[in-house]
Amino acid sequence: MDALPRFAALHFLPDSYQLVRRITLESQRLFVLLNVVGLAMLAIAILAYQLFYNFLRELGLAQGANPLAGASSLLLAVLSLLAILIMLSLHELIHGIAFQLFGARPRYGFSLEKGVAFAAADRYYLTRDAYLIVGLAPLVVITLLTGALMTVTSGETNQLVALIGAANIGGSVGDLWFFSICRRYQPDLLVRDFGEGAELYARSYSTL
Helix, strand or coil: CCCCCCCCEECCCCCCEEEEEEEECCCHHHHHHHHHHHHHHHHHHHHHHHHHHHHHHHCCCCCCECCCCCCCHHHHHHHHHHHHHHHHHHHHHHHHHHHHHCCCCCEEEEECCCCEEEEECCCCEEEHHHHHHHHHHHHHHHHHHHHHHHCCECHHHHHHHHHHHHHHHHHCHHHHHHHHHHCCCCCCCEEEECCCEEEEEEECCCCC
16 A cells, blocks of 8 residues: 555545554543543643743733723633633634644534533544644644733733633643554554544554
8 A cells, every 4th residue: 555645634444454442531530530630731731821921021021901900700700711611612623623724524513421522523534643733733722822812911811811721721631642642653543533532543564
């Protein structure tokens, strides 16, 4: 078989490939572990953004707009919840856009059982490196966007922006878990993402 493109979404599974692993969150123990790690990442991200804000203040760059100045604690709590819900939708949309960049048409959905939204491309087989980019795209894009917005906001508005960015980092724990698994395989790995998990296909001679 000819070498596959490094970044591509195939409409079919080549004959020489076979299923080698199915990644899901069916294990309650794994689900709890990932959530604990996610909370730790959230806490670290909040601290990192606070340090970043202090750095901006030292440079005189934290003097931006603060439309939420004087807002009540209740209003800030409601806005934070709404902002996080919007961020989660944006997170999945970025996954979907990344799928499209490689030629796959994404499908969006929500798992009531696990309480998570997802973007899937279950009719395609993505090459490993393409899938790695899809997996990390929301983490990278939203983190950069958060940093940019923190340079033009201040006070309560800046804190809200930082909270959204930190929540995205903590919520990316599943993406990082998928990334770490796929990264161990050969570059000719193919991945079928079905939303609540993924199937990994390798050539018969491929090994971990």
